[in-house]
Amino acid sequence: MRCAYLGPWLLVSLAAAPLQAQPTRATLEGTVRDVYGNPIMGVNVVLIGTLYGAATDAHGYYVIENVPAGSYTVRASAVGYVPAEASVHLSPGARERIDFALVPTIVEAPEVVVTAARRAQPVEQVPVSLSVLPLSALAQRGIATLDEALRYVPGVQMAGNQVNIRGSSGFTYNAGSRVLLLVDGFPMLAPDADGIPFELLPIAQIDRIEVLKGPGSALYGSGALGGVVQVITRDFPEQAETEVWLSSGAYKPVRYAEWRAHWDGARQWRPFGTAIFTHARRLNDRLGGWIHATYLRDTGHLNANERTMLQGYAKLRWQPRADVRVVVLSGLTWRRSNAFLYWNGLRDPLNPGRIPASGSKDAVGTNDTQSLQWTFLPALTHVLSPQLFYTAGGRLYALALRPLDEQGRPKPLSKGTLGFRYGGQLQFDWQPTASQYLTLGATADALATRSSFFPEADHQPFRSQPEIAVFGQWEQALGLHWRLTGGLRFDAYQVRADRWITRLSPKTNLLFQAQRNLTLHAAFGLGFRVPSLAERYIENQDFFPIVSNPDLLPETSTGYELGLRYRKNAGSLAEMQLELALFRTEYQDLIEPRFQRERLAFQFVNLTHARIQGLETLLKLNLLSNRFESQLGYTWLDAKDLTGPQPLPLSFRSRHLFKGGLTIALPAQLSTGADLRLASRPERIDSEFARFVPDADVTVPVRVLDLRLSWQHPKLTLTLLVKNALDYYYVERPALLAPPRHLQLQLQWRP
C-alpha cells in the first residue's frame, strides 16, 4: 500500500527535480564607456525601483548578479556624464548584457548629494547652498582628519576645533557645536561635550563630505544651528580592492630664537605620520564590505601636544533580497593625546600656560587624556514598491575618557568621562509621481554621560538628555521650472525630570530653473541647538575656572538665502561653474562664556543676539580636458552683535574669507597644485579670556598656502606636500599657535 503511493510520488519528484534546479535568478552585465570608447570607472549602474546595482571597475565593466527575473529599467550615472537608461527583460537563469556610452557634460550630470533633503537628489535640485568635497580631493591634499578637510571648503572657517559655516559658531571654548555632524545620515556629536569628533571616522573610507550652509533643524533637529556636515562613507567595489597609505612628515623648527629658548623641541623637526590599510571586497552575491585600520602618530608642533591614535573600522552591506538592504558601520578608536588649551603668552607660545589664582593650585593649559570610542550604526532599507521605501536605523556612540597622571598613566575612569549617545530613526520616502516627493520620519535618542566635570545630582552619576522628534517634508514640482519644498519638524528634549524643551522648526525652499544650466533658489529655515550637558553642568578649576548653569535655554537661528547656480560647458576645452548666494541669519540666545565676578569663574550664559549677513561666491573652472582645474571661493561676512544698545562686530568672525585651489596636470604623469586660505583678522575678540591668559587677544590675518606635487602610476601615487609653505605664524582661535610650515610625503599603493 505504502509502495503504491511512493511510486507516483517518486515519479513526480524526479520529474520536478530539473525544474527545481533551474535558476530563478538572472545576471546583468556590460560595460560603460564614453563616446570615444574609453572605459569609465566608478559609474553607478542600478535597476530602478530595486536596491540592485553595481559600480564599474577600471575596465568599465559591471555585473549585477542574482537578480530576480522580471522587467527592469537600468540606469547608468556618473559625475560629469549624462545619465543613460535602458530597458531589459531578465528571464530566469539568463545572462543579459547592456553596454552604455555616456556623453560627457557637466551641465546635465550634476553630482549626487543627499544632505539637503534627507534623500539623494541632483545638486541642481538642492535649494540651498552646499559644498561637496570628494575623496579624491582629500587624498590629493594628504588629509588625515575631518577638521583638516573642512579647512578647504569655501565659506568654512575653523576656530580651533570648532566649525564655522559662514561665521555661525565663533569660538565658544569647545563646548557644544553649532554645526551638526552626520555620518551616513546619523547625527554623531560626541557624548561628552556635543563637539564634533574629527577623528571618529577613517578619512580614507569617506566617499565625500557635504557641507550644508545655513540652519538645518527642520530636518535634522538640534545642533544644525549654522549648518550641517554630512559624511558619506564608501561602499564596497565590485572587484576586490586593497589599498595602503603611508604618510610621513615633520614640522619645521621655529624660526624665532626667543620661542626656541623656552622649549628645546622647537629646535628640531617634529615628525608625524600615518599608516592606513584598507581592504574592500564582495564576499558573495549578497554580502560585501570593507575593513580599515589606521595608525597615527603626531609629535605636535607645540610642547605637550602629542597624539597617538589607533583605529579599526568595518562596513558590511548585506542584501538578502532585491528589495532589502542592511548596512552596518562600526569602529573602534583608541587615542592618547595632550590637548594644548592655551599658550604662555606671545613670548612663549609653544608652551602651555597656566592661570595663577588664589586657590589650592593653578589651572593649567594642557589636558592629557586617553580615550576609547566605539560607534555602531546599523541601517535597514526596505523597498516596498518603486514609489515607496523606508529606512530604519540605530546609532550608538560610546566614549570612555581617562585623564593621565604626571607619569602618563591613565587615572581611573571615575576621574574621567563615560558617555553614551544612542537611539534610532525611521524614515519613509514616498514618490507618488515624478513631480512629488514626501519624506516622513521619527527619531528617538538619548544621551547619558558621567563625568568628573559634572557634579552628581540626587546620587545619579549619569546626566541624561533624552530627545524625540517627528519630521516631514513635501517636495512639489510646479510645472517645468519651479520646485517648492516645505518641511516641519517637532523636537522635544528632556533637560530635567520635570522639564521638557520643545521646538517647532519649519522650512520653505523654492527653486526656479530659469534655463537648463541656470537655477535660482530662495530658502528659509529655522535652526536651534539645545545646550550640551557640558555647558549646563560643567564645574572645573583644573584647566579653566568654570561653573555650571543648568538653566541655559536653547540657541535659535532663522536663516534666509537667495542663490544662483550657473554651469557652462564649452566642450572639452572649458567648463565653468558659478555659484552666488546672499544670506542672512538671525541668532537669538547664543550661549557664550562670561566671567562671573561673584563666582570668580566663567559660566556659559544665554547672552548674545546676533545677525550675520553676507555674500558668498564660488567659481570653478576646468580647462583643457581637466588639465587645469581651479576653484575660487570668497565669502563676505557682516557679523553683528546686537546684544547691547549699539551694534558691535561679533566676536571671532572674519569679515573676508577666501579659499582658492589649483591643480595642473603636467607631463610624465605628474601633477601639481596649490591651495590658498585667506581670512581677515577678526574685528573683535572676547577680551575676558585675555584677562587670564597673556596675549590671548592677539590675532593676525590668516594667510596659508599649501603646495603639492604628485606622481601617479596605476598602482602607486606619490605626493609631496608643503603645508603652510610661507611658514606664516597665526592663530585660528585665541592663545593657540597654528602649525608652522610642515613637509609631508604620502604614498598610496594599490597592489
Next chain:
Amino acid sequence: MRFFYFGGVLLIFGLFAGCDGGLAPPPPSPLAHIEGSVYYTGPWPPADSVRELRFVALRFVPQNALDLLLRFNELVFSDTLRRFVDYDTFRVTLDLRGVVADTFYYSGIAWKFGPGLLDWRPLVVYDRPIILRPGDRWLLVFEADFRRPASFPGTP
C-alpha cells in the same frame, strides 16, 4: 600650459610678496609685569578697618608684619587699590635690566586694618613662586573675602 602654471605661481607669490611672517615675539624689553584682578565676594568692613589695600609681591615668605618692614627692599607693591568695589585690577612693573630672572615666593593683597605702622595683614595670598624674566607678563586672579582673610605663615 606653461603660461597657466607659471602665471599661477607668480600670482600666488606676488600676492604674498609684501606679507609679513605673522605672529612674532614682542620687541625685547627689560620690563616685566605682574598684573591681575581681585574680586571681593563678601561684605566690606567699616571704612576705618580698611584703610588701605595693595597688591604686594615678596621675594621671601614673611612670618609676620614685622618682616615686611625689615625686608622692605625685597618686596614690590602696586598703587593703592580702590575700596568698596566689587573688583579692581592691579599692575606692578619691574625693571629687570641685566637680570636673568626674579622670583617672588609670596604675593597677595595686603590689607591695612589699623592706623599703626605694623597694622598690615594678608587678605588673600598666592603662595606659589612667581618667576619673572625680562619681557614677561604674569597674570593673577584673587578672590578676597574679608570674613575669611589669610594669615601670615608665622601666625598660629
